[in-house]
Amino acid sequence: MHIRIAMLGYGKVARALARLLLRKTDTLRQEYDLTFDVTGIATRSRGSAIDPAGLDLEEALRLVDSGDRLDALHQGPPVADTLEFIAACPTDVIMEATWLNPQTGQPATDYVRAALQAGRHVVTANKGPVAYAYRELSALARQNNCGFFFESTVMDGAPVLGIGREALLATTVNRIRGILNSTTNLVLTGLEEGLTFDAAVASAQAVGVAEANPSNDLEGWDAAVKIVVLANVLMGADLRPQDVDRVGITDITGEDIKAAIAEKGRIKLICEAVREGDLVRASVRPIWLPLSDPLCHVSRTSSAVTLETDTLHHLTLVEGDTDPTTTAYGMLVDMLNIVRGRFD
Ligand SMILES: NC(=O)c1ccc[n+]([C@@H]2O[C@H](COP(=O)([O-])OP(=O)(O)OC[C@H]3O[C@@H](n4cnc5c(N)ncnc54)[C@H](OP(=O)(O)O)[C@@H]3O)[C@@H](O)[C@H]2O)c1
Numbered sequence: 001m002h003i004r005i006a007m008l009g010y011g012k013v014a015r016a017l018a019r020l021l022l023r024k025t026d027t028l029r030q031e032y033d034l035t036f037d038v039t040g041i042a043t044r045s046r047g048s049a050i051d052p053a054g055l056d057l058e059e060a061l062r063l064v065d066s067g068d069r070l071d072a073l074h075q076g077p078p079v080a081d082t083l084e085f086i087a088a089c090p091t092d093v094i095m096e097a098t099w100l101n102p103q104t105g106q107p108a109t110d111y112v113r114a115a116l117q118a119g120r121h122v123v124t125a126n127k128g129p130v131a132y133a134y135r136e137l138s139a140l141a142r143q144n145n146c147g148f149f150f151e152s153t154v155m156d157g158a159p160v161l162g163i164g165r166e167a168l169l170a171t172t173v174n175r176i177r178g179i180l181n182s183t184t185n186l187v188l189t190g191l192e193e194g195l196t197f198d199a200a201v202a203s204a205q206a207v208g209v210a211e212a213n214p215s216n217d218l219e220g221w222d223a224a225v226k227i228v229v230l231a232n233v234l235m236g237a238d239l240r241p242q243d244v245d246r247v248g249i250t251d252i253t254g255e256d257i258k259a260a261i262a263e264k265g266r267i268k269l270i271c272e273a274v275r276e277g278d279l280v281r282a283s284v285r286p287i288w289l290p291l292s293d294p295l296c297h298v299s300r301t302s303s304a305v306t307l308e309t310d311t312l313h314h315l316t317l318v319e320g321d322t323d324p325t326t327t328a329y330g331m332l333v334d335m336l337n338i339v340r341g342r343f344d
Pocket of ligand 1: 008009010011012013014042043044045046047082097098099100107125126127152153156323324327
């Protein structure tokens with residue numbers, strides 16, 4: 001089988017995906033009888049390029065890595081913006097890795113909607129469309145016989161959603177608890193190591209984990225969006241990030257951390273979704289955990305989730321050493337599952 005791939009965004013994740021596709025080209029052909037062309041790439045400030053015959057992916061990487069624009073690779077009439085790109089690009093699957101607005105989920109939700117309406121399969125690493133429009137977009141995908149997969153939205157490439165979809169059959173998930181935000185976990189680890197709050201944030205920025213403006217992480221927005229994705233997809237909830245009872249870590253002090261350690265535990269920013277009758281309630285808040293809790297030992301940039309279900313009582317998945325390539329890997333797996341028709 002041959003598929004045409006278009007990429008929305010060509011930042012850290014999408015470029016890691018481009019490199020992974022190049023690295024896995026032989027594996028895809030040998031193990032899945034799959035060949036591919038990348039027929040288009042759209043960015044916000046680096047231009048966009050469409051070539052129905054397939055772009056030179058290595059040249060696209062070279063251009064963007066060296067600060068140049070992609071327009072030199074474009075064939076055909078110009079496209080004015082990303083929605084026009086989606087309409088114009090001849091492709092089978094759109095790999096969406098644009099910017100996340102945790103308060104609105106836009107503009108990525110509009111991009112995913114437009115792609116599905118045009119009959120394209122969609123893989124996204126962007127939590128926004130899933131947290132704000134999961135039911136609508138998954139219904140639209142079903143209507144158009146398209147795949148809509150988003151493994152990389154939570155815990156990067158770790159298969160937490162895949163486990164839910166493929167392995168937790170005939171099971172009710174009653175509770176989800178997780179450590180899902182790297183920046184806050186790294187800052188809390190920094191406080192345990194004796195740094196001040198500001199120094200811990202600066203250190204997380206210096207290693208490229210925290211953004212220049214880390215407020216979405218520190219105030220718990222990113223974590224809230226992630227627990228909404230898990231609750232809506234694995235528990236059948238219909239929450240939005242604004243429904244989450246959300247407290248970030250900005251008020252946590254070194255003294256709090258010392259007191260937690262003296263009590264033989266740690267403070268962690270815990271995302272939680274709990275089934276209460278017909279309702280699912282979600283929260284994000286710093287909580288003292290005893291050392292006996294597996295989540296207590298998840299430090300630095302690792303993340304973890306514990307599922308409590310009516311069949312498997314406690315299932316914990318821990319992921320360490322994440323980077324854009326691990327996120328790209330989740331997108332690659334989603335694409336393969338779509339190609340294998342695993343989306344109905
Ligand atoms: N980094 C990770 O490890 C990670 C992990 C899990 C999920 N994610 C999610 O993956 C997505 C991408 O993350 P990233 O780290 O790759 O971000 P990034 O490096 O900031 O890249 C974002 C890309 O999206 C492009 N973009 C922004 N608005 C656009 C628009 N309106 N139309 C077309 N392109 C647009 C940007 O274009 P310019 O280059 O012109 O600005 C850039 O190429 C985000 O939703 C993020 O939450 C990231």
